[in-house]
Amino acid sequence: MRYSRLRRSATRKRYAFFILVAVLSCSLLYIFFAGTIGKYVSDVIAPILGSRGSTNDPTDDPKLTVPDEEDTVKVTENITANALKLYTIQMGAFIEERNAEDYALTLRTQGGAGYTVNDTYYRVLAVGFQLESDAAKVREQLKADDIDSQVYKIASPGVNMQITATKSNVETIKSAFSIWEDEYYKLEDILKQLDRNEISTTEAQSAISECKQPIDEMSDKLEGLNATQENNPILNGLMQLYKDTAKSLDDIITQNPSNKVAISSKLKYTYIELMMKYKQYLEQITG
Numbered sequence: 001m002r003y004s005r006l007r008r009s010a011t012r013k014r015y016a017f018f019i020l021v022a023v024l025s026c027s028l029l030y031i032f033f034a035g036t037i038g039k040y041v042s043d044v045i046a047p048i049l050g051s052r053g054s055t056n057d058p059t060d061d062p063k064l065t066v067p068d069e070e071d072t073v074k075v076t077e078n079i080t081a082n083a084l085k086l087y088t089i090q091m092g093a094f095i096e097e098r099n100a101e102d103y104a105l106t107l108r109t110q111g112g113a114g115y116t117v118n119d120t121y122y123r124v125l126a127v128g129f130q131l132e133s134d135a136a137k138v139r140e141q142l143k144a145d146d147i148d149s150q151v152y153k154i155a156s157p158g159v160n161m162q163i164t165a166t167k168s169n170v171e172t173i174k175s176a177f178s179i180w181e182d183e184y185y186k187l188e189d190i191l192k193q194l195d196r197n198e199i200s201t202t203e204a205q206s207a208i209s210e211c212k213q214p215i216d217e218m219s220d221k222l223e224g225l226n227a228t229q230e231n232n233p234i235l236n237g238l239m240q241l242y243k244d245t246a247k248s249l250d251d252i253i254t255q256n257p258s259n260k261v262a263i264s265s266k267l268k269y270t271y272i273e274l275m276m277k278y279k280q281y282l283e284q285i286t287g
Contacts, residue, residue, distance in 0.1 A: 083158030087135035088128040090152040093121035094126040114269035156279035
């Protein structure tokens with residue numbers, strides 16, 4: 001009886017051992033196959049899920065725009081406003097302003113500028129030229145017709161300025177001075193062609209419109225720059241010069257093209273007037 005109990009006890013231990021081995025074996029197989037199956041699922045299924053949820057389409061990539069250095073870094077450069085000269089034909093000098101204005105009005109009806117300068121006397125000017133030699137020729141022609149006249153020079157100072165701003169803004173201001181000068185002197189060529197009957201009044205007005213286009217474009221740029229400044233005399237004055245120029249050119253463009261005398265007179269007047277405005281602007285800068 002003890003023996004049978006001992007055998008039953010040994011048998012139970014063997015069964016328990018086999019069961020334990022079986023359990024451990026199954027566990028190991030489960031872990032192994034679970035890892036393998038998991039890897040299989042990861043390798044096969046994940047790409048499918050990825051293709052459905054992916055946002056790597058090149059057209060959807062976020063774009064980062066880095067501003068150019070010239071728009072973020074300030075530089076200091078020297079800018080020169082050139083000294084300009086205009087040689088005008090003075091038709092008369094008066095002590096009384098009223099007498100000068102009356103004569104100026106008469107001169108305009110004849111196609112002259114009729115521009116009055118107050119310089120000790122009230123001087124009435126008929127036309128202006130960039131070259132002194134051109135003014136001298138006109139004076140000689142008037143003298144041959146027994147008409148007395150004088151050459152009166154209008155000269156603006158030149159100014160060297162130091163500007164600190166972004167590179168693009170410095171270039172804008174620098175261009176503003178050169179563009180104004182270029183378009184201003186084009187008016188003289190138009191005037192000469194008109195008075196020589198080389199172009200019609202309509203063609204003259206069209207040419208002036210072409211001069212006005214870059215003036216308008218630069219005027220808008222200067223106005224934008226000026227909006228970011230506080231009482232900057234250089235920028236304020238330059239912007240005002242551009243506005244005055246655009247208005248004066250527009251006044252010529254809107255003249256009746258059938259009245260050549262009026263257009264010629266207005267063009268001569270504007271040519272002298274703009275030189276005076278440029279002169280006053282640079283004198284203001286230099287104090």
